Amino acid sequence: MISVRQQENLENIIRLSNVSLAYSADSANVLENIDLSLNKKEFVCVLGPSGCGKSTLLKIIAGFIFPSQGTAQFGTKAIAGPDWQRGVVFQQPPLYPWLNVAENIRFGLKMRHFSKKQSEDLITDYLEKVGLLAFRNHKPYELSGGMKQRVAIARTLINNPLVLLMDEPFGALDALTREQMQAMLRKIWLELNNTILFITHDVDEALSLGTRVLVMAKGPGRIIREYKTSFTYSAAQENTESIYHCDDFLHMRGEILHLIRSAV
Amino acid sequence: MISVRQQENLENIIRLSNVSLAYSADSANVLENIDLSLNKKEFVCVLGPSGCGKSTLLKIIAGFIFPSQGTAQFGTKAIAGPDWQRGVVFQQPPLYPWLNVAENIRFGLKMRHFSKKQSEDLITDYLEKVGLLAFRNHKPYELSGGMKQRVAIARTLINNPLVLLMDEPFGALDALTREQMQAMLRKIWLELNNTILFITHDVDEALSLGTRVLVMAKGPGRIIREYKTSFTYSAAQENTESIYHCDDFLHMRGEILHLIRSAV
Amino acid sequence: MADSQVKIKRNFPCKPKIWLTTEHLITLSTVAVIFISWYAATEWKLFSEVIIPPPGKVYKTFIDILSEGYKGAALSTHLFDSIERLLAAFVFVCLTAVPAGLLSGYNSKIRAVLEPLVGFYRPLPPLAYYTMLVIWMGIGNSSKIMLLYLAGFAPVYLACISGVMKIKRDYISGAYTLGANKYQVFVYVVLPACLPDLFTGLRTALGFSYTTLVAAEMVAAETGIGWMVLDASKFLLSDVIFVGIFIMGITGIMLDVLLKFMENKIIPWKGKE
Amino acid sequence: MADSQVKIKRNFPCKPKIWLTTEHLITLSTVAVIFISWYAATEWKLFSEVIIPPPGKVYKTFIDILSEGYKGAALSTHLFDSIERLLAAFVFVCLTAVPAGLLSGYNSKIRAVLEPLVGFYRPLPPLAYYTMLVIWMGIGNSSKIMLLYLAGFAPVYLACISGVMKIKRDYISGAYTLGANKYQVFVYVVLPACLPDLFTGLRTALGFSYTTLVAAEMVAAETGIGWMVLDASKFLLSDVIFVGIFIMGITGIMLDVLLKFMENKIIPWKGKE
């Protein structure tokens, strides 16, 4: 099964060529010489020290900002702005305070003219997936930090975009909820075949979810190493906890941690 | 040395007795029957599922909200509002956008009438501690998520409050930066003897930092288990990584994870 | 046993409303102090009656006008006519200034057309161009409503622009990534996100239009509270002027409270983001 | 080799300023269209000259007034006198309404005293109480400045209150936990956090005061742009009225641009939180 997916992957869906970015003309480059392709159905995790430019990279792919140099493409077209086929889960979730939890989650479907009935079932489904069924009618400002993050995740996932860009989506979740969310995301990805770019600061998380792990360094931000992984398939089948103890995993984990430590 | 500290600890500095909290008269209790004492020089970590009321508990101790029932005391007095002796690191850091990084960090010292000269050295010191020396004159909106969090940490630590209340302070930090921050906090705590209440969703972090770990459950939020720990002393002396592999640690970690999983 | 149960005072972070707070008492005292000073000043004859009429006389005049009207029209007619002009203008403001302002905030080309025009007429005193309005639109209600409309347009328009400018960028980018098109972003994000500023603008506009009422009723009106005050001032009937001023002040406050009330109903999230 | 180097167009998320944008061109066209319609309307004599004087005549009158003055005073004197009154009022507004508004937002007791008073007088038309002001303060500059001051006070006061109300709670609690006392929170947090709203208030107030200029110069003025327009309207000198209106509109825009410029200098973080 693994090899089948690998073959399908050959087609690029996102392609950054020689991208550099500076926030203003008189400041240094935040990203430099980034060459990155996301293949279809890949799950790419990005690791890197705080401030190395992970969010910046994601914003370029999302179409919020444009490379100062180089090109960014989605499919065969240059990225000209945001698009629902590139769904984004923000580092700080911008939920709409005038909508309640269910309405926030419904937002994308409404924009895309789903009928109310079609949406209702989907919403209930996703509310359950993120464990917030009981908070359906709450307003965002009545939620805890982790609950907000989960609403934001549901809001983007329900849209089922071709590409999912997620910026530390599980950052504010406790160990248990986090595992549940990881499992959910993995399942969705396996079923729906989205392409995912996933920023995290947790090496375990990156290894247990990604098919590819990128490690970035800072000053200026660049990709220093790439790992192909497949622990996520084992995790999907067996107990997740078990992969954490397998040697391959521990080895790669050690290598990455070492890399991050030494890169500074 | 450990026993010495234990003895000093006998004095309560924060005491919650039978505290319940509901956000409004017609909603259910978010916290119920909380009895919690923080002894002087303790480092208490709080774990618990997303939405169980960790932040709410911290807000009560900080003096931002008041118990609906029961009493909250700081020393011998009821908590009547915020106070610099109970320093707070927020889950979402409210840095002042009109001040640059150094000015944000200087804020507390300025309020407390430290001379400019006294402050300058301290600020440089703390900027170095959180790894942001180069960003001294940046504005908060020019920082990445993790950098903002570190500014907020420095801003509170520089004040050296009696009690430190920290709400997932390292949530947005990558593995390396996180370790550095943990080491820094541990060092400060050992040197300055603050009392710390530390909310986290990372069990490893809780065990490697705390002298006591509280586990909360939700519906309504309550403390279901307490662990005394002392891994932090070993971590301070030896390599931090080493404690993660010691049996005691793994055992307690497993127990807590199990507890969190089964509590739902 | 029932009587051993202790009632515990409960606190809630979101306090329930209390009807008579210390603040209300302070407000009442302030008003009382003003009335007493007024009474004292006239009682001791610090000013001539023509300058400041005693409260008693103003009250009597109020009752008289209430029962007999002023110059051929009942008080209610005067009030109603003024409010009608105000509201007509206000409705037009809502229908035009809100979309114009939001669109101007949203689209820099539209702003390039409208903002300079508004910027130009905004500081113009109504009295400076009222003559022109009367010449163009006649002396009927339309020139009066137009004047009130112009007074109200600018604050709402500018508030909307500034509201749009203040929207968090992530709210808008978020909507695009969820599949909204420009039009949907406008309706489903820009509009609700601007509501707090919109209401501030509407309240400013209402107060501002009210302020223009006398000017609007200066030419060839026969009814209206503004006209009544102006007419009374020609005959130095200071008691009538005072009655008119009180009515305008109090109805002004009432309209404002009404808007505030609507604001609280419509924007419960204000200040909680 | 030097000529093999390729110049690459670089983009930055924060774009550098371009001096003549499409928007500027649109604005210029709008203005041009208005002038051309004006010219055409008068050329084809759609309206009598009293109603709309032709641009040429207005320009001529402007030059005349510029060289000879209007009714015994140079144009610069008229303009200067008006601006002086405006600025005096504006300075008093800054000195009083800003602290009053911020304190009212911060302390509910202070608000309980001041807000109802402001709420009451705010909708009152200046023309309704101007006679009272003249009675109390005479016909000199002080009653004129007072009228402009009252016009400007309310917008700034209300903007400050609403600014304080909108401050993120965490900004304030954060300051307390860092050791600030009530006074320090006010100076170091409330004040800077309100600056954006404060400036909006100041700009509204300036426009609003300007709007009251003619009313203020209605009584016993011998100079002032407002007086000039009013006097001209008594003698149906529509060309002078137009000159006056243009001067007011353009100086109004200039003052507003000045405030906007200051705002951008003082609050670089606006909209970036």
Added chain:
Amino acid sequence: GCGNNQAAKNDTANETPESITIGLQAIPNDELVAKQWYEKELGVKVNFKQFDSGRDVNTAMTAGSIDIAILGSTPAAIGIAKGIPYEVFWIHDVEGDNEALAVKNSAGVNSIKDLKGKKIAVPSGSTTHYSLLNALKLEGINQGDVRILDMQPPEIFAAWQRGDIDAAYVWQPTLGKLLNDGKLLVTSRELAQKGIVTADVGIVRTEFAQKCPDIVKKYVQLQEKAFKLYSDKSDEAAQSVASELKIDQAESLKEMKELLWLSGKDQLTEQYLGTSSKKGDFVKTLKDTADFLVEQKAIDSVPEIAVFEKAVNPAFIEAATK
């Protein structure tokens, strides 16, 4: 109203419009006495519009919002000079003791000559403005020797009370209030005797006059009727004015008597409007007024006398008294 509807242009001279609009001012003269009869006797619906001063009447005339109105001779001269299409067809009253120059007792002024260096308030562009400037000129006082302040009557009273001004040329009822601590220096009646005539005149929109001459004629007849009532039963006339102005009858009679009332016959004499074939002195009064305003730099230019000749139209009085 008549002639308001451009589309319904019709050559027949005597249309009966659906309604007409009459502009009033609060002046205790024949207009207010006659007001009670208009609706019934003009045979059309009548809308009344109340104006504060001749200045607003001119504005409304320019807009074509009113058909017939009353205003002072000064604003009338301005309007004609500016080419507003209306004609003077009636003189409601000649200003007498109701408009006067009052001086505050404490100012220590006993004659107009003493006014040098003093502050004098007057509503700009009104009849009294013209009267004041002429009164000063007659005494050889330069405009620069005094300070003339433009104020409306209510503010004049307020400023007077405070002692901000020394003198004022105003009309009733403010004038009466000022005299409580002031005295008269000169009245418009005295000035009229020296040829400085100011008056309140009836004007009609030219287009309306051409289309509906009958209504204008009837209107003139009603003024005559009011004049008669005033001469024969002054109490009754005073009563109707009193109820219009909301003052008591004695007060209204007193104020009415301060005005000089003219019958239609009086107006057809040389001294006033004259006849259609030979226009009277009032043409010159209007022209003089306008000339004077130019001299004072109040307005920029004055047309030929012929324009004023054309704007004075006694034909309706002639028709009415036939």
